[in-house]
Amino acid sequence: LLNDFRKDYLLDRWVVIATHRRRRPTDFAKKEAATQTVDKTTCPFSPGNERMTPPAVLVYLKNKKGNVVKEKDTNGVRHKDWLIRCVPNLYSAFSPPEKRESLVSGKAVGHHEVLIESPHHEEHPAVARISQLIHVVNGYVDRLKTLSAKPYVKYVSIFRNHGLDAGASLSHAHSQIIATPIMPIILKDELEASREFHEAHGKCVFCDILEREKNGPRFIWENENFASFAPWAGVHPFEFWILPKQHQPTLLDMQPKAIEDLAKALKTCLGGLKSLLNDPPYNYGFHISPNAERSMSYHWHLEVYPKLSIWAGFEKSTGMYINVVPPEDAAQNLKEAVEA
Amino acid sequence: LLNDFRKDYLLDRWVVIATHRRRRPTDFAKKEAATQTVDKTTCPFSPGNERMTPPAVLVYLKNKKGNVVKEKDTNGVRHKDWLIRCVPNLYSAFSPPEKRESLVSGKAVGHHEVLIESPHHEEHPAVARISQLIHVVNGYVDRLKTLSAKPYVKYVSIFRNHGLDAGASLSHAHSQIIATPIMPIILKDELEASREFHEAHGKCVFCDILEREKNGPRFIWENENFASFAPWAGVHPFEFWILPKQHQPTLLDMQPKAIEDLAKALKTCLGGLKSLLNDPPYNYGFHISPNAERSMSYHWHLEVYPKLSIWAGFEKSTGMYINVVPPEDAAQNLKEAVEA
Numbered sequence: 001l002l003n004d005f006r007k008d009y010l011l012d013r014w015v016v017i018a019t020h021r022r023r024r025p026t027d028f029a030k031k032e033a034a035t036q037t038v039d040k041t042t043c044p045f046s047p048g049n050e051r052m053t054p055p056a057v058l059v060y061l062k063n064k065k066g067n068v069v070k071e072k073d074t075n076g077v078r079h080k081d082w083l084i085r086c087v088p089n090l091y092s093a094f095s096p097p098e099k100r101e102s103l104v105s106g107k108a109v110g111h112h113e114v115l116i117e118s119p120h121h122e123e124h125p126a127v128a129r130i131s132q133l134i135h136v137v138n139g140y141v142d143r144l145k146t147l148s149a150k151p152y153v154k155y156v157s158i159f160r161n162h163g164l165d166a167g168a169s170l171s172h173a174h175s176q177i178i179a180t181p182i183m184p185i186i187l188k189d190e191l192e193a194s195r196e197f198h199e200a201h202g203k204c205v206f207c208d209i210l211e212r213e214k215n216g217p218r219f220i221w222e223n224e225n226f227a228s229f230a231p232w233a234g235v236h237p238f239e240f241w242i243l244p245k246q247h248q249p250t251l252l253d254m255q256p257k258a259i260e261d262l263a264k265a266l267k268t269c270l271g272g273l274k275s276l277l278n279d280p281p282y283n284y285g286f287h288i289s290p291n292a293e294r295s296m297s298y299h300w301h302l303e304v305y306p307k308l309s310i311w312a313g314f315e316k317s318t319g320m321y322i323n324v325v326p327p328e329d330a331a332q333n334l335k336e337a338v339e340a
Numbered sequence: 341l342l343n344d345f346r347k348d349y350l351l352d353r354w355v356v357i358a359t360h361r362r363r364r365p366t367d368f369a370k371k372e373a374a375t376q377t378v379d380k381t382t383c384p385f386s387p388g389n390e391r392m393t394p395p396a397v398l399v400y401l402k403n404k405k406g407n408v409v410k411e412k413d414t415n416g417v418r419h420k421d422w423l424i425r426c427v428p429n430l431y432s433a434f435s436p437p438e439k440r441e442s443l444v445s446g447k448a449v450g451h452h453e454v455l456i457e458s459p460h461h462e463e464h465p466a467v468a469r470i471s472q473l474i475h476v477v478n479g480y481v482d483r484l485k486t487l488s489a490k491p492y493v494k495y496v497s498i499f500r501n502h503g504l505d506a507g508a509s510l511s512h513a514h515s516q517i518i519a520t521p522i523m524p525i526i527l528k529d530e531l532e533a534s535r536e537f538h539e540a541h542g543k544c545v546f547c548d549i550l551e552r553e554k555n556g557p558r559f560i561w562e563n564e565n566f567a568s569f570a571p572w573a574g575v576h577p578f579e580f581w582i583l584p585k586q587h588q589p590t591l592l593d594m595q596p597k598a599i600e601d602l603a604k605a606l607k608t609c610l611g612g613l614k615s616l617l618n619d620p621p622y623n624y625g626f627h628i629s630p631n632a633e634r635s636m637s638y639h640w641h642l643e644v645y646p647k648l649s650i651w652a653g654f655e656k657s658t659g660m661y662i663n664v665v666p667p668e669d670a671a672q673n674l675k676e677a678v679e680a
Contacts, residue, residue, distance in 0.1 A: 001433075001435055002437070002447040002449060003433060003434070003435070003447070003448040003630075004436050004446060004447065004448065005446055005447055005448040005521070005528065006446070012525050012528075013525065014522060014525075015495055016433045016448045018431075018433060019616065020432075021431045021432075021433075074522050090359075091361045092343075092360075092361075092364055093343060093356045093358060093361075093654075093662045094343070094356065095341055095343070097343050106344060106345055106346070107342040107343070107344065107345055108342055108343040108344065108345040108356045109342060109345075113530030122449065153380050155658075157654055157657060159652070159653030159654050159657055160653055161652040161653050165650070166650065166652055166653075167650040167651070167652030167653070168652075176653070178654055180428040180658075180660065181345070182354060183656075184354075184658030184659055184660050185352050185353065185354075185658070185659040185660070186657065186658055186659040187608075187658065188352075190573070278426070283652050283653035283656055283657070284653060284657075285653045285654070285657025285658070286657070298422070303657060305653075305656055305657075305676075310506065310507035311507070311651070312499070312506055312507030312508075312623050313500055313506075313507070313623035313624060313645075314433075314495075314499050314516065314518055314622055314624045314625070315495060315499050315515070316625060316645055317499055317524075317526065317623070317624075317626070317627065317643060317645075318495075318524030318526055318527065318625070319524055319525040319526040319624025320520065320524050320525070322433045322622060
């Protein structure tokens with residue numbers, strides 16, 4: 001009657017896999033789908049309301065020949081008829097340094113941006129056109145390239161919050177990008193562990209994990225360039241990861257076919273999650289090597305965290321977790337949902 | 341316009357203190373007080389329903405002379421007329437080993453108990469009688485002593501969840517106690533950092549913190565044995581800590597006067613939180629040295645985390661936090677509420 005107690009592949013993070021109080025998908029499915037009131041006249045991310053945000057740092061537009069052109073808002077003018085639009089967050093956690101502040105310690109120097117994923121209010125990855133998701137991924141790559149080149153930026157976090165319970169205060173499809181002046185602890189620990197693994201075994205730990213998870217009980221889905229599985233010691237019910245099959249430290253090296261395959265992986269896997277659990281709230285976050293030269297032993301990936309449980313006193317005061325859905329069950333259910 | 345970026349006293353944990361998007365208490369106060377339906381006939385923690393839980397491992401009873409007697413349920417009989425009652429969690433995350441399992445790795449060996457804090461359904465710390473809270477604290481100490489003596493137990497986590505949004509599925513006043521087979525990462529890191537500080541400076545880091553916070557902008561309240569303040573790099577809005585003023589690695593060494601003072605600190609500080617924010621959900625967790633002999637450099641304390649924000653993609657994928665209430669504001673408001 002003992003539950004499993006599992007350690008993350010890399011982190012010193014332990015989780016009780018509550019096999020004996022396991023829950024099924026129907027235990028989580030909301031009684032009614034979330035109905036956030038949408039008023040396009042007041043949504044700051046909808047076309048026509050470009051004035052409600054700061055000027056865009058990046059806009060994708062289609063020119064007369066049908067090609068995508070990249071612009072930014074200048075001279076107080078806001079571009080219209082955009083495909084995607086990246087703007088500074090109106091409530092920035094991190095802000096660029098003023099000249100004389102560039103060396104001030106103790107200040108949240110960096111960037112905090114919103115990538116508006118579509119002019120269509122509800123075009124979330126699960127239902128978006130692949131062509132649109134390709135723009136989103138290209139937008140991530142463009143901003144990652146620009147922000148990580150800044151001297152005061154040590155890491156660029158690209159993430160997405162979906163649903164009120166997962167912290168999305170606006171329902172219009174959007175991601176966020178935060179550039180920070182230090183390496184985040186989770187990434188620092190993962191980078192160090194993968195470096196140590198590489199030194200000890202002469203190979204990438206994530207390539208090794210992929211090999212082991214392939215066709216195993218936690219495997220969910222794959223296409224030519226990407227694979228998805230539920231991690232051995234996932235801390236969230238129905239957590240899954242998406243990894244490039246080829247070893248790549250960062251998003252910056254993706255070829256167009258890989259970008260298309262990532263767009264398909266997002267749509268397929270997030271679509272499976274949506275249909276399995278009645279459009280649950282979730283967060284996702286990219287884990288990226290901040291410097292391809294120095295961290296060749298790291299392998300970028302995307303972690304998806306459905307928001308179906310509450311971290312309470314135990315989790316918050318110890319850093320240990322309890323997951324009531326075994327990753328093997330999660331994978332089996334997600335696999336069926338993805339294939340349906 | 342830059343926000344503060346602060347590191348925890350001990351942990352490698354960073355938080356943006358969003359001074360430029362700061363929120364006030366009224367931004368958090370719920371429109372209506374939480375109304376969890378209470379049906380004492382079905383509440384498994386209410387008197388008369390003792391059969392709805394496993395047999396108690398500890399019961400406090402008052403004998404005819406008015407003294408507190410400590411018992412446990414035996415032979416299928418459930419004690420009645422109890423003051424507090426500690427029972428195994430019906431949905432245990434951790435379970436005691438069977439004989440032949442005692443050395444099995446990869447299993448969640450340990451204990452998971454519920455301490456029912458009062459026969460009165462709603463007697464939460466903010467409104468409880470001091471005499472009752474003294475029983476609760478004594479109950480913590482008794483279970484800590486018993487559980488930490490077991491050979492397979494490395495740490496005992498004592499915590500409380502209040503309110504549905506903080507993960508309390510039952511509203512009857514209760515705490516939880518989890519004994520784990522490994523040291524939790526947060527405690528491991530804190531113990532190591534306080535040992536290093538002690539070696540470098542010849543004193544306890546928490547005694548040092550107390551000295552620095554005393555009468556400063558983050559100080560909230562004190563009595564003879566305990567002090568409360570909002571931590572410099574708190575990650576939760578209105579987070580506060582309660583520390584013994586005298587250096588103590590663990591709860592086990594408290595004298596009766598200190599136990600009474602802790603009961604008063606709980607009632608006062610949690611009462612201030614309740615009145616300030618209209619009975620918000622919260623979690624608290626004790627941080628304790630697991631072995632008084634070996635970790636004299638550690639200083640036990642209680643951390644209280646109001647549940648007023650959502651950890652989203654950024655927090656979950658990086659381990660960095662954004663706190664929209666500066667600890668100085670939190671302390672000022674809590675101080676006023678506590679003194680009112």
